[in-house]
Amino acid sequence: LSLHDALPIFAVGVDGTVWGLNSGNVEYFNPEGQTFQTVLGAPALSQISVAFAANVWGVDASGNIYQYDAESGTWTNIPGELNFVQVSASNSVWGINAGGQTYTYDFTHSSWVNIPGQLKTLSVAADGTVWGLNAQQQTYHFEPGTQSWVYYPGSLTQISAGSATNVWGLDASGGTAYLFDTSTQSWIPANGFGLNVYSISAAFDGTVWGPSADRYLYEWVQAQDFAVTAVGATPADTAGLTVAAGNAASVWILSPTTGNVYMWFQ
Numbered sequence: 001l002s003l004h005d006a007l008p009i010f011a012v013g014v015d016g017t018v019w020g021l022n023s024g025n026v027e028y029f030n031p032e033g034q035t036f037q038t039v040l041g042a043p044a045l046s047q048i049s050v051a052f053a054a055n056v057w058g059v060d061a062s063g064n065i066y067q068y069d070a071e072s073g074t075w076t077n078i079p080g081e082l083n084f085v086q087v088s089a090s091n092s093v094w095g096i097n098a099g100g101q102t103y104t105y106d107f108t109h110s111s112w113v114n115i116p117g118q119l120k121t122l123s124v125a126a127d128g129t130v131w132g133l134n135a136q137q138q139t140y141h142f143e144p145g146t147q148s149w150v151y152y153p154g155s156l157t158q159i160s161a162g163s164a165t166n167v168w169g170l171d172a173s174g175g176t177a178y179l180f181d182t183s184t185q186s187w188i189p190a191n192g193f194g195l196n197v198y199s200i201s202a203a204f205d206g207t208v209w210g211p212s213a214d215r216y217l218y219e220w221v222q223a224q225d226f227a228v229t230a231v232g233a234t235p236a237d238t239a240g241l242t243v244a245a246g247n248a249a250s251v252w253i254l255s256p257t258t259g260n261v262y263m264w265f266q
Helices: none
Strands: 002-006 009-012 018-022 025-030 035-038 045-050 056-060 065-069 074-078 084-087 093-096 101-106 111-118 121-124 130-133 138-143 148-163 166-171 177-181 186-189 207-211 216-221 227-233 242-247 250-254 260-263
Touching: 009 045, 009 242, 009 250, 018 045, 045 084, 056 084, 084 121, 093 121, 111 148, 121 148, 130 148, 148 177, 148 186, 148 207, 166 207, 177 207, 207 242
Parallel strands: none
Antiparallel strands: 002 260, 009 018, 018 025, 025 035, 045 056, 056 065, 065 074, 084 093, 093 101, 101 111, 121 130, 130 138, 138 148, 148 166, 166 177, 177 186, 207 216, 216 227, 242 250, 250 260
């Protein structure tokens, strides 16, 4: 693992693109120089999401919504008010406002569509699959056919959707990783049951990653029936590490205590 910069908030796209926020400044990772560079003229964002390349959305502390225009290098204010936004590689955009109401963006009519229900957080996969958690840590999946949230029994503190068949979460008691079994339509404990995982990130290519309290980064391999492997030691500032994976070759870790960001080298 190699330290690159102090970046308290960051997001990783499916192509490995990394954007982040540092004291309100928007930055992106330049792979050629192996450094983060400030995006001049960007609004002071409080949360950011990237699908790939420059397909980037974000919100500020007042709930204003912004979309990055790569051609002009400017940010477009999208009418509405959200405190959380996510964009996927399928170009679907979702958000949650301060009251927990959920919305998806209708590009045809340039407007937000309310999906009845209240969530605390959500995860949008590269293929447009959407899962979310409410304040009671209950899990919900968005069903396109009915345009509604469907409850699936389970209690999770974090959820991560890489694709329709690669959806993972952490339980509310001990950081145990669970995967959603599409055959039984239920949450089941993953291999490595008992690992105290701080966070988890599922990618579109079937890879799944999580840093654990024993100071190792673990990978669950779909091709091997999600066998779990310790792939390397995590940094010394290990408590509460957050992981974000765009794909198998782009895995990043953030230390919430220092703001240090690390990239995993295969």
